[in-house]
Amino acid sequence: MNYNHLKKLVMVILMLLLVAPRVSAAEETRKIALFPFSIHSETDVSFLKERIAGSIRAEFLKQPYIQVIDLEVLRDLVGNDPPTERSAIEAGRRVGAHYAVTGSLTMLGELISADVQVADLERGVVVRDLYAQGRGIESVDTIAADLVKEVLVRLFARLRIAEVRFEGNQLVEDDALYNAIEGTRGTLFSQRVLSEDIRALYRMDHFSDVKAEVTESPEGRIVTFILKERPRIAEIRIEGNRKVKERDIRDILTIKPRQLYDPDKTNNDAENIRMLYKERGYLNSRVSFVAEGEEEGRDVTVVFTVEEHRKPSIKSISFEGNKVYTDKELRKMMEVSEWGIFHFLTDAGLFNRAELERDVERLTVFYHNNGFIDAQFGEPEIETDERWIYITIPVNEGRQYQVGT
Secondary structure, eight states, X not given: OOHHHHHHHHHHHHHHHHHHHHHHTXXXXXXXXXXXXXXXXXXXXXXXXXXXXXXXXXXXXTSTTEEEOOHHHHHHHHOSSOOOHHHHHHHHHHTTOSEEEEXXXXXXXXXXXXXXXXXXXXXXXXXXXXXXXXXXXXXXXXXXXXXXXHHHHHHOGGGBXXXXXXXXXXXXXHHHHHHHOSOOTTSBOOHHHHHHHHHHHHHTTOEEEEEEEEEEETTEEEEEEEEEEOOBEEEEEEESOSSSOHHHHHHTOOOOTTSBOOHHHHHHHHHHHHHHHHHTTOTTOEEEEEEETTTTTSOEEEEEEEEOOOOOEEEEEEEESOOSSOHHHHHTTOSSOOOOTTGGGSOTTOOOHHHHHHHHHHXXXXXXXTTOTTOEEOOOEEEEXXXXXXXXXEEEOOOOOOOOO
């Protein structure tokens, strides 16, 4: 994980921690006493009593601020049969519930309808006319979800999202942002959903910062997302390169002018440039970048600065684990070689990673051809200082097999 990505993650976590205390206090736990439903049907569908109750219970429990009283506790007070409205209210108060929910389910052919009544035990009022329907037994879960949604909207109007606002977006339209979030106008506010919506806006890759503010209004919650858009790339400059052509460097870049500036992608391109130099023998090269204009909030010029340094020469090539063949014998089979006094007449001492990989393959074939069919070479270990390269190649020769005559 690079620094920019870690910084972004820390900012998200801190922002969520700042938002959470302000909204969680208003979401105090509310207890609901959910009683068995009465079932009406021409056929025996008594199994739907537990099915509808279980589905409604599961939907209620999706809300972090709702607790459903255990059914066994209620059965001790009212038994297994659906209670009357009065007995449900009395039982609800005895168990310390804030709301008592009763209802019925009717099945006529394939048509299933359900209605609920919710007694607000604190205010002493009953909310009626909560109704949902569907076709077929498979629709019971959907009916339950619709019922609970209606109950929550009617009972917890103060938690309803009255408005969603976006601030700071100039390149991305509000409609695109609205379609990316779950907590939309008319739904119930949830800290969990808000956190997911912040992550969803980050995943759009258009913003370097996303914050949220939640305020109260007579109509419900107002959620405001404060966005900081990433600037566009106006220009890409490469400085300090003398040994590698600029065209070769630009060919490996993934960022382009007019794209949104992404520090992570730009950092990856800086690493790609460094690897290009490394492949060409400049093992001590350094590549950095800056985004000019980022602090001013305008389009940026990305500047890659290359510190090439001198190309180090190979001081030594040694092997570890070889017993049958000496280092000198193995080095003679390689194209990559150590620096020598006549290096200026040959390529002696020049590092070429691709050639080194071919040398390792060449040595492996040599061993196999001489009966060491289990021989294996490890990844060459390369150490450098300002002038020299030191290569160590591990080898496991294995046993030598003789071919009988």
